[in-house]
Amino acid sequence: MGALLSFGAVVVLLLIPAIGAGALKLHSLFGVVIPYLAVIVFLVGLINRVIGWGKVPVPFKIPTTCGQQKSLPWIKHSRLESPATGGEVFLRMVLEVLFFRSLFRNLRTEKAPGDRVVYGSSKWLWVAGLAFHYSFLIVFLRHLRFFKQPTPKIIGIIESFDGFLQIGSPHLLVTGLVLFGAVFYLFLRRIFVPQVRYISLPADYFPLFLIMAIAGTGMLMRYFLRVDIIKVKELTMGLATFHPKVPEGISVIFYIHLFLVSTLFAYFPFSKMVHLGGVFLSPTRNLANNTRMVHHPNPWNYPVKVHTYEEYEEEFRDKMIAAGIPVEKQPEPREEEQPTEESEGKE
Amino acid sequence: MYDGGKIIAGIIIFLAFALFPFYSNIGKADIKPPKPSLDTPVIKALKVKKCVEPEQYMRESHMQLLIKWRDSALRHAKRVYVNSNGEEYVISLQKTCLRCHSNRSEFCDRCHKYADVDPYCWDCHFSKAKQEEQR
Incomplete structure (x- = not known):
């Protein structure tokens, strides 16, 4: 149900520019206004989310650990699984952000004969996750050729590696296919793994369909329904230099692709995809497990009114002495009291 | 915070x-977006200035036509191309395309540089400039 709803939403998103830019010729709306708005929403929304997270107090140190905490010197400390210092946390974060280490632990849960629950290794989520994120990164970087003139050399080098198969003309770029394939796998996983299907919401399916549509229209435009790339770059360079212009004669498939990408940008800060920023601010990952060494003050503790022993003694010293209770700080020595104290001390 | x-x-x-x-x-x-130059002697001498297919198609899809021509000539030994108007052309980069467009650096390269495209046509085929260079 959630999948159908999301699929319908993406179909509507395909139709909006098809009608708006295709039939109604609203080229400056779909080529300039909407992309600018989407980028503004993306940047402001994402920064707003991150600052919002930054304002949330973390009352306890809550790193998720699965290794030996730093303890006595002869007990082997698991540095990555239970980091104790900032440096170890940094290493753990690097591995998480670049290699998705927590997905590597993904398990398959199945029922064995006799209603036993068994767990097995399942690395496909990790593999598809890596394939998806890295190919998306390369596809994203490759698009810099539309926003820089001349294009940085590194982009050309990336593209020549990406097209190393030299199939067809224009060259087949591997990352486009990998991106589509990996997203499609992530979608199939939600459909065919019952536990995952049970917890999947429209908000889980929608980004998958949206990215599939983006990759699909992108490849369609490169390999089948060609567009005039020089005019496209004229438009995109106009956006990058804040001198927008809309050349005539760009076919509607380009506006569809651009609208879907704008949707992704605008939707980003409000969706699960905001883990782009969130991964850095997860207290279960970015805190050190050093509670035995460093006191973690709860930031929302209000100032407690305390009455220390020193203040107590100051208040009641005379009475304490009168009652014969020992005091830490002796009262100002007076001539006649001196012998009494000495005798008390001897006792 | x-x-x-x-x-x-x-x-x-x-x-x-x-x-x-x-x-x-x-x-x-x-x-400014590049303007590929059509200023060559052969094009100037043409009565009707047209390419093998309409301009819009050539702007968008020339690379696909070229790869189709390559397959047709080299893999199927068919050297005749019939265009969308039913006119026949000899399938040959040197003899058909480059005969008119003999100005590689003002025609091909301008857009390719702008769009950061690095086609490998010239790994095998000679442009006039390169031929002169080699002499």
């Missing part, structure tokens, strides 16, 4: 990447 210094630093790094296309293009608004 807690750990404000680190978070602000992170946001600044993010913005440095995200806004790169914008701030690195400041003052470059005058970049």
Whole structure:
């Protein structure tokens, strides 16, 4: 149900520019206004989310650990699984952000004969996750050729590696296919793994369909329904230099692709995809497990009114002495009291 | 904000990447799209100035036509191309395309450079400039 709803939403998103830019010729709306708005929403929304997270107090140190905490010197400390210092946390974060280490632990849960629950290794989520994120990164970087003139050399080098198969003309770029394939796998996983299907919401399916549509229209435009790339770059360079212009004669498939990408940008800060920023601010990952060494003050503790022993003694010293209770700080020595104290001390 | 210094630093790094296309293009608004030159002797001598297919198609899809021509000539030994108007052309990069478009650096390269495309046509085929260079 959630999948159908999301699929319908993406179909509507395909139709909006098809009608708006295709039939109604609203080229400056779909080529300039909407992309600018989407980028503004993306940047402001994402920064707003991150600052919002930054304002949330973390009352306890809550790193998720699965290794030996730093303890006595002869007990082997698991540095990555239970980091104790900032440096170890940094290493753990690097591995998480670049290699998705927590997905590597993904398990398959199945029922064995006799209603036993068994767990097995399942690395496909990790593999598809890596394939998806890295190919998306390369596809994203490759698009810099539309926003820089001349294009940085590194982009050309990336593209020549990406097209190393030299199939067809224009060259087949591997990352486009990998991106589509990996997203499609992530979608199939939600459909065919019952536990995952049970917890999947429209908000889980929608980004998958949206990215599939983006990759699909992108490849369609490169390999089948060609567009005039020089005019496209004229438009995109106009956006990058804040001198927008809309050349005539760009076919509607380009506006569809651009609208879907704008949707992704605008939707980003409000969706699960905001883990782009969130991964850095997860207290279960970015805190050190050093509670035995460093006191973690709860930031929302209000100032407690305390009455220390020193203040107590100051208040009641005379009475304490009168009652014969020992005091830490002796009262100002007076001539006649001196012998009494000495005798008390001897006792 | 807690750990404000680190978070602000992170946001600044993010913005440095995200806004790169914008701030690195400041003052470059005058970049004009390239105009491939049709100024060659053979084109000038043509009575009807037209390519093998309509201009719009050639602008968008010439690379697909070229690869189709390559397959047709080299893999199927068919050297005749019939275009969308039913006219026949000899399938040959040197003898058909480059006969008119003999100005590689003013025609092919202008757009290819602008769009950062590096076609491998010239690995085997000679452009006139390169031929002269080699002499």
